[in-house]
Amino acid sequence: xxxxxxGDALVSLNGVNKxxxxxHVLKDINLQVRKGEVVVVIGPSGSGKSTLCRAINRLxxxxxxxxxxxxxxLPEEGKDLAHLRADVGMVFQSFNLxxxxxxxENVTLGPIKVKKVAKGTADxxxxxxxxxxxxxxxxxxxxxxxxxxxxxxxxxARALAMKPKVMLFDEPTSALDPEMINxxxxxxxxxxKEGMTMIVVTHEMGFARKAADRVVxxxxxxxxxxxxxxxxxxxxxxxxxxxxxxxxxxx
Amino acid sequence: MDAVIASLPExxxxxxxxxxxxxxxxxxxxxxxxxxxxxxxxxxxxxRGFSMFYVEVARNTPLTIIFFFAAIVLPRLGVKFExxxxxxxxxxxxxxxxxxxxxxxxxxxxxxxxxxxAARSVGMTFTQVLGFIVLPQAVxxxxxxxxxxxxxxxxxxxxxxxxxxxxxxxxxRQLSNDYGDQVLWILLGVAFFYLLITVPLxxxxxxxxxxxxxxx
Numbered sequence: 001x002x003x004x005x006x007g008d009a010l011v012s013l014n015g016v017n018k019x020x021x022x023x024h025v026l027k028d029i030n031l032q033v034r035k036g037e038v039v040v041v042i043g044p045s046g047s048g049k050s051t052l053c054r055a056i057n058r059l060x061x062x063x064x065x066x067x068x069x070x071x072x073x074l075p076e077e078g079k080d081l082a083h084l085r086a087d088v089g090m091v092f093q094s095f096n097l098x099x100x101x102x103x104x105e106n107v108t109l110g111p112i113k114v115k116k117v118a119k120g121t122a123d124x125x126x127x128x129x130x131x132x133x134x135x136x137x138x139x140x141x142x143x144x145x146x147x148x149x150x151x152x153x154x155x156x157a158r159a160l161a162m163k164p165k166v167m168l169f170d171e172p173t174s175a176l177d178p179e180m181i182n183x184x185x186x187x188x189x190x191x192x193k194e195g196m197t198m199i200v201v202t203h204e205m206g207f208a209r210k211a212a213d214r215v216v217x218x219x220x221x222x223x224x225x226x227x228x229x230x231x232x233x234x235x236x237x238x239x240x241x242x243x244x245x246x247x248x249x250x251x
Numbered sequence: 252m253d254a255v256i257a258s259l260p261e262x263x264x265x266x267x268x269x270x271x272x273x274x275x276x277x278x279x280x281x282x283x284x285x286x287x288x289x290x291x292x293x294x295x296x297x298x299r300g301f302s303m304f305y306v307e308v309a310r311n312t313p314l315t316i317i318f319f320f321a322a323i324v325l326p327r328l329g330v331k332f333e334x335x336x337x338x339x340x341x342x343x344x345x346x347x348x349x350x351x352x353x354x355x356x357x358x359x360x361x362x363x364x365x366x367x368x369a370a371r372s373v374g375m376t377f378t379q380v381l382g383f384i385v386l387p388q389a390v391x392x393x394x395x396x397x398x399x400x401x402x403x404x405x406x407x408x409x410x411x412x413x414x415x416x417x418x419x420x421x422x423x424r425q426l427s428n429d430y431g432d433q434v435l436w437i438l439l440g441v442a443f444f445y446l447l448i449t450v451p452l453x454x455x456x457x458x459x460x461x462x463x464x465x466x467x
Contacts, residue, residue, distance in 0.1 A: 059368055077294045079376060086374025096369035100388050110373035113383060155369075162373055 009068075010035045010197050011056060011166055016065035018051060025051050026062065027221040033166070038198045040208040040229070043218035044244060049201045050093075052218070053170045056199065057088045070165055086114050089159030089167040093174050095151040097143035097158070103130065104139040107158045115162070122161075129157040133187050149180030153187055160191075167191070169200040205248060209233060217241045254430040255440040258422075265422035266444045272336065272408045272418060273448065276343035277401050283344065284351025289381055291356050302352065309349035314410055318342045322414045339411035347404045354396040358389030391463045398456035402449045409445075419444050 009032035018026040025048045033039050041049045054060040056067060058074050058081060067074045069088060075081045097106050107126035111117040117125075130136045133153040135146070143151055152172055159167060169188065173181040185207050192198055192211040202208070208215050208229050215232040217225040219240045225232060236242050255262070290302035309317070321342035322335060332338060362385050370384040412420030423441035427434045 057372060059371070082371070082374050082376045085372055088372070090369070090372035092365060092369065094365055096365035098366060098369065098384055109383065110375070113379055114374040158373065
């Protein structure tokens with residue numbers, strides 16, 4: 001529900017609006033996410049859900065309203081913003097692994113350059129993370145030598161290496177072949193079970209049912225419903241959501 | 252032909268001075284050009300504006316005019332130097348930096364935007380994103396145009412010959428006067444020494460291009 005006090009919210013959006021020229025992509029968005037909560041954002045394409053996700057670490061700027069992470073308002077460009085982003089893990093649809101760095105370097109670069117962790121320590125922690133997501137033996141390779149599913153798991157490890165307070169997933173499985181989707185979802189489900197705070201934009205309803213604490217349904221730049229997965233999938237309140245779900249089920 | 256052989260010491264001296272002008276100006280231009288490109292893609296509007304203004308002015312002004320400015324106007328404004336070489340280096344590097352800035356900028360733009368977004372997401376600052384992620388990947392696309400610019404710089408350095416700097420072209424003029432009957436040979440000799448710098452540069456471009464290839 002959006003009525004929780006913002007005091008205990010880890011991520012809080014209040015009255016957020018954004019326009020692309022004439023297009024009003026985010027309309028008065030209010031969303032609070034508590035520590036340890038897994039929020040899945042679903043909705044038809046063009047509904048603004050990716051923009052919402054990217055706005056939370058300011059990869060997209062907003063026109064008005066405010067976004068706070070762990071009580072701190074998102075700063076403007078500069079060092080403060082970089083510090084804040086270090087606490088927010090981001091996983092992209094197109095993986096975006098650093099193409100000229102090895103898998104291990106992809107994971108260690110952030111800790112070494114941003115958090116000034118010693119290389120030996122960073123290497124050790126990175127290897128543990130890579131093992132955890134099941135790609136430890138790929139450490140010396142370059143990203144292009146890995147499958148999409150493996151690359152995405154490395155991307156998750158890269159984000160986790162910064163020990164983030166919250167993880168954002170922007171359609172993490174949309175660019176994957178069907179047989180690779182599960183290997184990524186399994187990692188995400190595991191992460192959710194371990195208590196990571198997660199905001200996940202996805203089309204994977206199975207993931208939403210299995211791992212989400214809340215489902216946020218967006219359409220035309222607005223949050224239309226905000227409910228538990230149980231409520232949302234069995235008893236959607238709005239016609240827009242009913243329509244969306246019926247289209248999913250017929251295929 | 253005899254004139255060329257008899258003048259080898261002059262040629263050699265001119266060759267070294269051309270090389271000297273090109274290397275020093277090239278290094279300065281690479282540094283300044285990269286800084287200008289970084290300013291051009293920075294989030295600070297004032298830096299972007301300055302970089303754009305500089306590049307447009309420097310690359311659209313004839314090199315000879317820039318030489319005039321460096322050799323004659325600057326000293327009147329109180330910027331004194333002992334040798335005209337310094338004026339030549341100022342002119343050549345400020346002119347070439349504009350072209351290098353444009354080449355580096357296009358290289359930066361060739362790196363998928365997701366790379367920079369991912370780097371920003373792990374908390375890197377603007378300079379870290381550029382230095383660790385974007386520029387190393389931009390190098391590959393930038394090498395061929397960059398070498399072109401450096402080759403042009405070597406040839407452009409001949410303008411210095413008209414401003415009292417005795418480099419290859421300067422000697423070429425002098426020797427043409429001394430050996431009026433063998434001008435063709437003298438000029439061929441000058442061209443040969445220029446090729447001695449520019450042809451290896453082209454070969455270097457091929458070599459480096461293959462070295463820095465990145466799989467995508």
